[in-house]
Amino acid sequence: MNQQILRTPDEAFASLVDYPFAANYLEVDGMRMHYLDEGKGNDKTIFLLHGQPSWSYLYRHMVPLFVDAGYRVIAPDLIGFGKSDKPVSSDVHSYGNHVRWMTSFVRQLGIKNAAAFMQDWGGMIGLRVLAKEPEWLERLVVSNTALAEMKGLEKFMVPKVLKLMAAMAGKPSISKFADNINYGNWAGYFRHSEQLEIGEIIQTLTTRQLSQDEMQAYDAPFPTSDYYAAPRKMPEIVASELDQVNADWKQLKQWGKPVLTLFSDKDPFLAERGYDKKFQNNFSGAQGQPHITVKNASHFLQEDQSQHLASKVISWLEQTQY
Numbered sequence: 001m002n003q004q005i006l007r008t009p010d011e012a013f014a015s016l017v018d019y020p021f022a023a024n025y026l027e028v029d030g031m032r033m034h035y036l037d038e039g040k041g042n043d044k045t046i047f048l049l050h051g052q053p054s055w056s057y058l059y060r061h062m063v064p065l066f067v068d069a070g071y072r073v074i075a076p077d078l079i080g081f082g083k084s085d086k087p088v089s090s091d092v093h094s095y096g097n098h099v100r101w102m103t104s105f106v107r108q109l110g111i112k113n114a115a116a117f118m119q120d121w122g123g124m125i126g127l128r129v130l131a132k133e134p135e136w137l138e139r140l141v142v143s144n145t146a147l148a149e150m151k152g153l154e155k156f157m158v159p160k161v162l163k164l165m166a167a168m169a170g171k172p173s174i175s176k177f178a179d180n181i182n183y184g185n186w187a188g189y190f191r192h193s194e195q196l197e198i199g200e201i202i203q204t205l206t207t208r209q210l211s212q213d214e215m216q217a218y219d220a221p222f223p224t225s226d227y228y229a230a231p232r233k234m235p236e237i238v239a240s241e242l243d244q245v246n247a248d249w250k251q252l253k254q255w256g257k258p259v260l261t262l263f264s265d266k267d268p269f270l271a272e273r274g275y276d277k278k279f280q281n282n283f284s285g286a287q288g289q290p291h292i293t294v295k296n297a298s299h300f301l302q303e304d305q306s307q308h309l310a311s312k313v314i315s316w317l318e319q320t321q322y
Contacts, residue, residue, distance in 0.1 A: 004088040005031055006227055012220045013083060017213040018060045023083060026108050028101045034083035035076035035105070039067035044322065045111050046313075047137075048075040049102075051120020051145070053190070053198050053231035054300065055082025057217050061306035062117075069314045071115075076105055078121065080230020082221050093233040095241045099128045106136055115139035115317060117309075119302065121234060123147065131248035134255050139322050140285075141313055143262045144299055146275045149249045149282075150242050159239040166191065166236070178204045181268040187235035196228055205299040207266060249282070258320045259286040262309060264297035290316065 013019075024037045036056050046066050048059045056075040066073045077084040079101045080093055087093065102125050112135045118126040123145025130137055150158055165184030171192040177185040181204065190196065199215025222228060261276040276293075280286040292312065297304040 003092060006086045006088060007032065008083065008086070008221050008223060008227065012223055016057065016217045016220065017211070019057055019217065021056075021060075021063065026105055028079065028104045028108075031079055031085040031087070031101075033076060033079060033085070033101065033105055035074055036063060037072070037074050038063055039070075039072045042067070042070050042072040044070070044317075045072040045074060045114040047114055047116040047126075048073060049116060049118045049122030049126045050075070050078065050081070051122045051124070052078075052234040053081070053196070053201060054120070054218065055221055057082070058119075058300060058302045062302060062310045065307065065310035066314070069310075074109070074111070074114075076102070077221075078102070078125070078230070086221075086227050086230060088226060088229055090229045090233040093230050093237070095124075095237045096244065098125050099132075102126065103129045103132055106133055112136060113138040115141070115313075115322060117141045117143060117313060118145055119143045120145055120299070124238070127252060128245070128248045130255065131251035134251070138257050139317060139320060140257065140259045140283075141262060141316075142259065142276075142279050143294075143309075144264055144267050144270050144301060146270065146278070147249065147252075148239055148242060148245050149278075150239075150246070155242050155246075159242075162187070162239055174200050174204070177201075181205075183235070183238075183269070186269075190232050190235050194225060196222060196225075196231060198222060198231070202300055202303065205268070206303040207296050207298050208304045210303065253282055253284075256284045258289060258322075259283040260289050260313075260316050261286065261291045262294055262301070262312060264299065264301045264304070265293050265295050266297060267299045267301075269299060290319070 021036045025032045050058050055077045059075050063073050080086045127147050166187035169184035169188030172185040172188045177189045199218040202218045203210050263276040
C-alpha cells in the first residue's frame with residue numbers, strides 16, 4: 001500500500017500505569033498491528049475488541065482476571081490506534097478497510113471457536129468480521145455498540161441527518177461536548193480540534209475518576225496531530241457502506257451461537273435506546289440469556305465496572321459450557 005504510515009515511538013508507552021503486558025505484532029496490509037496475547041498456554045481464547053478513540057489499554061484491568069480464570073486473552077489495537085501503525089490519510093480509514101484489516105488479523109491468528117467481548121467500534125467492526133468468519137467465535141458478548149441495519153427511507157436519510165448534525169455543531173470544544181454529549185458534537189470535536197484530548201474524552205464518558213497517568217496513557221498513541229487520522233475519521237463513517245452492513249447482518253442472523261448483551265445504564269449515546277434489544281432480537285443465540293444493564297457505567301464501561309464485567313462474562317461462559 002503506497003501511503004504514508006506513522007508509528008508511535010516506543011518511548012511514548014514507556015511508563016504506562018497498570019499495563020505490564022508484552023507487545024505482539026502481526027503484519028496487515030504492510031502495516032504493523034499490535035495486540036496483547038496473555039495466558040498463551042490456556043485452551044480457550046477471549047478476544048477483547050476496543051473502539052474509537054481508545055486502545056487495548058481500556059482492557060488492562062480485565063485481562064488479568066480472564067487469564068486467572070484460565071483463558072488466553074487477545075486484545076488487538078485497531079489500525080490507527082494504540083501501538084498499531086497509523087496511516088496518515090483519512091481516506092484510508094474507511095469502514096471496509098478496518099473490517100478487512102481485522103479479518104486479516106483473525107485469519108492470520110487462525111484461532112477458531114473463541115469468545116469475544118466487543119464494545120463501540122469493536123462491535124461495529126468485529127461483527128462484520130464474524131459475518132465473514134462464522135467459525136471464529138463460539139460465544140459473543142456485545143457491549144455499548146451498534147450495527148446499522150437500514151432500509152428504504154431510513155437508509156437514505158440517516159447518513160444525511162448525521163452529516164447535518166456534524167455540520168451544525170461547528171467546532172465544539174471539549175467542554176461543549178461534555179455539556180451536550182451527542183453525535184454532532186462528537187463528530188465536530190474530532191474533525192476540527194487542533195489538539196485531541198483523548199484522555200479527557202475518555203473521562204467525559206466514564207463515571208469513575210481517572211488519574212492523570214491513566215488519561216496520559218490514552219493520549220500516548222497520538223504524540224502530534226499527524227497521528228490523528230483514524231480518530232478524526234471514525235465518527236464520520238458510522239453510517240457508511242450500508243449495503244455491505246445489511247448484507248453482513250443477513251449473514252449474522254444465521255449465526256446461532258450464544259450471545260450476551262451487557263449495556264450501560266449511563267451511556268449518553270446508547271442507554272435506553274433499544275440497541276441491546278436489537279441484538280437480543282436478531283440473534284437466535286441471545287434468546288433466554290441472562291442479559292443485564294450494567295449499573296453506574298458510562299460508554300467506556302471497561303473503566304467503570306471492569307471487575308463486574310469480567311466476572312459476569314466468566315460466569316456466563318461457564319453457564320453456557322464454553
